Amino acid sequence: xxxxxxxxxxxxxxxxxxxxxxxxxxxxxxxxxxxxxxxxxxxxxxxxxxxxxxxxxxxxxxxxxxxxxxxxxxxxxxxxxxxxxxxxxx
Amino acid sequence: xxxxxxxxxxxxxxxxxxxxxxxxxxxxxxxxxxxxxxxxxxxxxxxxxxxxxxxxxxxxxxxxxxxxxxxxxxxxxxxxxxxxxxxxxxxxxxxxxxxxxxxxxxxxxxxxxxxxxxxxxxxxxxxxxxxxxxxxxxxxxxxxxxxxxxxxxxxxxxxxxxxxxxxxxxxxxxxxxxxxxxxxxxxxxxxxxxxxxxxxxxxxxxxxxxxxxxxxxxxxxxxxxxxxxxxxxxxxxxxxxxxxxxxxxxxxxxxxxxxxxxxxxxxxxxxxxxxxxxxxxxxxxxxxxxxxxxxxxxxxxxxxxxxxxxxxxxxxxxxxxxxxxxxxxxxxxxxxxxxxxxxxxxxxxxxxxxxxxxxxxxxxxxxxxxxxxxxxxxxxxxxxxxxxxxxxxxxxxxxxxxxxxxxxxxxxxxxxxxxxxxxxxxxxxxxxxxxxxxxxxxxxx
Amino acid sequence: xxxxxxxxxxxxxxxxxxxxxxxxxxxxxxxxxxxxxxxxxxxxxxxxxxxxxxxxxxxxxxxxxxxxxxxxxxxxxxxxxxxxxxxxxxxxxxxxxxxxxxxxxxxxxxxxxxxxxxxxxxxxxxxxxxxxxxxxxxxxxxxxxxxxxxxxxxxxxxxxxxxxxxxxxxxxxxxxxxxxxxxxxxxxxxxxxxxxxxxxxxxxxxxxxxxxxxxxxxxxxxxxxxxxxxxxxxxxxxxxxxxxxxxxxxxxxxxxxxxxxxxxxxxxxxxxxxxxxxxxxxxxxxxxxxxxxxxxxxxxxxxxxxxxxxxxxxxxxxxxxxxxxxxxxxxxxxxxxxxxxxxxxxxxxxxxxxxxxxxxxxxxxxxxxxxxxxxxxxxxxxxxxxxxxxxxxxxxxxxxxxxxxxxxxxxxxxxxxxxxxxxxxxxxxxxxxxxxxxxxxxxxxxxxxx
Numbered sequence: 001x002x003x004x005x006x007x008x009x010x011x012x013x014x015x016x017x018x019x020x021x022x023x024x025x026x027x028x029x030x031x032x033x034x035x036x037x038x039x040x041x042x043x044x045x046x047x048x049x050x051x052x053x054x055x056x057x058x059x060x061x062x063x064x065x066x067x068x069x070x071x072x073x074x075x076x077x078x079x080x081x082x083x084x085x086x087x088x089x090x
Numbered sequence: 091x092x093x094x095x096x097x098x099x100x101x102x103x104x105x106x107x108x109x110x111x112x113x114x115x116x117x118x119x120x121x122x123x124x125x126x127x128x129x130x131x132x133x134x135x136x137x138x139x140x141x142x143x144x145x146x147x148x149x150x151x152x153x154x155x156x157x158x159x160x161x162x163x164x165x166x167x168x169x170x171x172x173x174x175x176x177x178x179x180x181x182x183x184x185x186x187x188x189x190x191x192x193x194x195x196x197x198x199x200x201x202x203x204x205x206x207x208x209x210x211x212x213x214x215x216x217x218x219x220x221x222x223x224x225x226x227x228x229x230x231x232x233x234x235x236x237x238x239x240x241x242x243x244x245x246x247x248x249x250x251x252x253x254x255x256x257x258x259x260x261x262x263x264x265x266x267x268x269x270x271x272x273x274x275x276x277x278x279x280x281x282x283x284x285x286x287x288x289x290x291x292x293x294x295x296x297x298x299x300x301x302x303x304x305x306x307x308x309x310x311x312x313x314x315x316x317x318x319x320x321x322x323x324x325x326x327x328x329x330x331x332x333x334x335x336x337x338x339x340x341x342x343x344x345x346x347x348x349x350x351x352x353x354x355x356x357x358x359x360x361x362x363x364x365x366x367x368x369x370x371x372x373x374x375x376x377x378x379x380x381x382x383x384x385x386x387x388x389x390x391x392x393x394x395x396x397x398x399x400x401x402x403x404x405x406x407x408x409x410x411x412x413x414x415x416x417x418x419x420x421x422x423x424x425x426x427x428x429x430x431x432x433x434x435x436x437x438x439x440x441x442x443x444x445x446x447x448x449x450x451x452x453x454x455x456x457x458x459x460x461x462x463x464x465x466x467x468x469x470x471x472x473x474x475x476x477x478x479x480x481x482x483x484x485x486x487x488x489x490x491x492x493x494x495x496x497x498x499x500x501x502x503x504x505x506x507x508x509x510x511x512x513x514x515x516x517x518x519x520x521x522x523x524x525x526x527x528x529x530x531x532x533x534x535x
Numbered sequence: 536x537x538x539x540x541x542x543x544x545x546x547x548x549x550x551x552x553x554x555x556x557x558x559x560x561x562x563x564x565x566x567x568x569x570x571x572x573x574x575x576x577x578x579x580x581x582x583x584x585x586x587x588x589x590x591x592x593x594x595x596x597x598x599x600x601x602x603x604x605x606x607x608x609x610x611x612x613x614x615x616x617x618x619x620x621x622x623x624x625x626x627x628x629x630x631x632x633x634x635x636x637x638x639x640x641x642x643x644x645x646x647x648x649x650x651x652x653x654x655x656x657x658x659x660x661x662x663x664x665x666x667x668x669x670x671x672x673x674x675x676x677x678x679x680x681x682x683x684x685x686x687x688x689x690x691x692x693x694x695x696x697x698x699x700x701x702x703x704x705x706x707x708x709x710x711x712x713x714x715x716x717x718x719x720x721x722x723x724x725x726x727x728x729x730x731x732x733x734x735x736x737x738x739x740x741x742x743x744x745x746x747x748x749x750x751x752x753x754x755x756x757x758x759x760x761x762x763x764x765x766x767x768x769x770x771x772x773x774x775x776x777x778x779x780x781x782x783x784x785x786x787x788x789x790x791x792x793x794x795x796x797x798x799x800x801x802x803x804x805x806x807x808x809x810x811x812x813x814x815x816x817x818x819x820x821x822x823x824x825x826x827x828x829x830x831x832x833x834x835x836x837x838x839x840x841x842x843x844x845x846x847x848x849x850x851x852x853x854x855x856x857x858x859x860x861x862x863x864x865x866x867x868x869x870x871x872x873x874x875x876x877x878x879x880x881x882x883x884x885x886x887x888x889x890x891x892x893x894x895x896x897x898x899x900x901x902x903x904x905x906x907x908x909x910x911x912x913x914x915x916x917x918x919x920x921x922x923x924x925x926x927x928x929x930x931x932x933x934x935x936x937x938x939x940x941x942x943x944x945x946x947x948x949x950x951x952x953x954x955x956x957x958x959x960x961x962x963x964x965x966x967x968x969x970x971x972x973x974x975x976x977x978x979x980x981x982x983x984x985x
Contacts, residue, residue: 055798
């Protein structure tokens with residue numbers, strides 16, 4: 001797990017890491033992933049489940065319902081003329 | 091029955107043991123004589139009157155506009171919410187030492203950890219009489235603190251209790267459960283918090299919960315569970331098994347579960363891949379700590395607040411989780427872990443064909459001292475969960491029950507039942523409770 | 536030349552894909568809730584109608600349906616994405632390997648799936664220095680994504696494909712709003728070997744313009760011996776050119792995982808049992824085949840209105856199609872708004888009678904036209920027609936008789952004298968009336984004169 005790789009992962013995850021942190025995490029991840037290599041001995045599958053118990057066909061009817069007052073929700077956020085403020089785009 | 095709380099005493103307990111990061115202020119609240127019991131909510135459960143920070147600085151200031159379903163249900167049943175209990179940041183930890191706020195102290199020895207990540211919840215259950223604590227388990231976060239703090243901790247089947255209002259760690263692994271000094275409370279309140287909730291689709295395919303007493307006869311003990319545990323825990327555990335055999339007529343058979351060796355990697359990979367996506371939303375916009383400087387490019391805007399407010403363990407798990415789902419690694423780690431979950435579930439099922447429950451110690455040691463924890467490397471901490479991880483990975487319901495003491499420090503044993511058989515766990519817990527001498531911590535005068 | 540398209544259309548559900556907020560237009564940030572804002576502790580719940588619409592579209596496009604489907608998280612960071620991941624479908628689209636027949640040419644459909652829309656960003660400030668203001672009304676609205684094979688060979692063909700698809704889907708599930716609002720496309724186009732992607736094109740006109748520009752740009756480059764770079768470009772609506780897309784700071788890694796909060800769906804049985812209604816373009820093709828009319832006519836009938844196609848088929852039960860068509864394209868079309876409002880069995884029968892009368896010579900073509908106009912306004916064909924006929928004809932006859940009084944005298948002894956009257960009136964009324972009618976009327980008027 002080299003520093004460059006950790007840098008890339010950190011960038012994807014939007015984490016700014018100091019050089020010290022990069023070194024530490026690179027070592028941690030290396031140790032952890034080495035330990036995890038035991039997984040290579042386990043068989044794989046062709047079909048996957050994403051929950052430990054079956055969760056099938058749970059649907060909600062197409063009905064409009066407003067449980068929360070939008071003004072109250074807007075008041076929780078940083079707004080300008082009812083728009084939510086966001087950062088620079090370029 | 092109206093609950094009576096000595097506020098001064100509660101505050102004093104909290105000052106000493108740091109259970110709650112937000113505590114009810116009853117003087118400024120209307121007196122509520124209709125409450126029949128008190129409960130607490132782990133800080134990752136949303137409640138309207140308190141902030142919900144999930145133990146993380148990045149959520150400081152977040153006041154949810156809604157109650158989590160389990161909280162709502164306990165309130166409807168007459169419960170008074172005392173406050174939000176301390177925890178590891180987002181559930182990342184085994185000792186509650188990764189808390190972005192206060193670290194709870196073990197009721198039996200304040201130089202030792204409560205366990206985690208529901209550390210505060212376990213301390214509340216141990217220290218406050220007649221109190222039931224809502225905890226959350228992802229890899230063992232109800233069992234571990236229950237074991238270290240000498241209380242009962244029940245983690246229901248995945249999907250049994252609605253997760254609406256739970257701040258996510260791992261969506262296929264999180265379960266809301268209960269910690270208490272008494273099995274009676276757990277038996278009473280588990281059906282209250284359980285049930286289908288249209289707001290959480292994963293709670294909607296459960297069979298209806300039905301708690302009824304039955305005689306537990308055969309337990310299975312996987313031999314893999316006895317490797318790497320401290321001699322004191324092993325002898326306390328074996329003594330408890332003997333007691334069960336003699337006084338309750340319960341037989342214990344040793345079995346082998348070789349697939350358990352894959353459990354820890356599969357768990358950490360699934361948990362951290364899911365967590366790394368759940369935590370993406372914390373970026374200084376809409377809720378939590380705001381990033382005020384909008385003149386920054388959005389990447390810097392996001393990175394700034396995240397880097398400043400996430401703790402080290404959170405960053406480590408985000409990195410690990412992001413990596414394991416990246417192109418080129420996704421098959422080897424993420425998809426393989428999904429396969430392993432099914433493999434281990436299958437192995438559990440074949441054991442349950444011949445046994446009522448599986449029993450193991452809950453943790454490999456008693457609550458460690460804080461300076462011991464400070465010396466642990468990440469892998470060591472992760473490995474401490476090796477007994478609680480397998481039922482959590484597979485979504486099987488499990489109960490940690492106090493089974494003995496090493497000096498003053500509690501030791502727990504963990505029962506695992508088939509999916510949806512919380513009833514079997516409660517039967518076992520009640521039977522054991524009748525013959526076990528539970529010690530309560532000596533609380534200061 | 537190869538052109539492929541990735542299209543996004545908003546599905547016409549009442550509530551959003553994962554929460555019950557309304558999908559209608561409104562003031563900024565009014566149709567919002569913790570789920571579509573991505574608040575911690577919130578959770579998605581799938582809209583049944585959105586899934587059904589998605590499956591109808593998938594079946595319509597002749598895809599192989601996936602029995603078992605689930606949703607995935609596509610993680611990337613952007614201010615309009617509340618969770619900084621989008622819930623979409625990655626490994627298990629609703630269907631794959633489908634096709635659409637465009638005027639006899641088969642366009643491959645690679646996949647169809649549904650996903651949530653992010654919020655809408657309003658950019659404020661100077662270009663290069665813009666900050667974002669976000670409206671989350673759009674966040675969580677259901678979209679269908681359709682990915683085609685690069686089977687189109689010209690910008691016009693690409694535009695026709697999307698235009699037709701919109702007509703069909705509008706009828707199939709009720710896609711609303713104008714083409715401009717509804718069609719969001721990413722296009723892949725290669726004149727030579729290398730493929731260029733143009734992203735985020737809004738509307739059909741812009742689609743054709745963007746593709747035409749690319750064709751011209753790529754052709755010029757190839758002619759000059761230059762290599763075409765594989766890249767992503769954006770379309771500048773104002774200047775009508777494509778530009779290299781702003782260099783992103785970094786390559787995003789979506790890191791797809793399954794979405795455990797929704798579980799999975801078994802859609803095979805439902806989809807196999809779906810009976811899709813006949814859609815306009817398909818109906819036009821059938822009308823062409825079944826009634827032997829030409830393609831342009833068939834399309835025009837169907838696209839004018841579904842009701843008109845119904846009327847056409849009804850009339851063809853009794854009348855030759857090629858006799859129905861002119862009336863349909865003529866007076867029925869010009870009076871369609873009025874006809875559509877009042878159309879019932881009685882009106883249908885009357886229109887039928889008018890056309891039959893026209894065919895068998897009882898009335899002229901122009902009479903038929905007037906008759907249909909009358910019927911459209913709620914009037915009755917037979918009675919009023921006679922009245923109109925009477926007035927004009929009588930006037931014309933009497934004008935002649937007044938000018939040529941000797942004809943009256945002659946006609947009393949010689950019946951053939953009436954012929955001059957008949958001849959004149961025929962010329963004067965320019966074929967408005969049938970000869971039989973004129974003969975009758977002349978006879979009548981002559982008898983009236985002493």
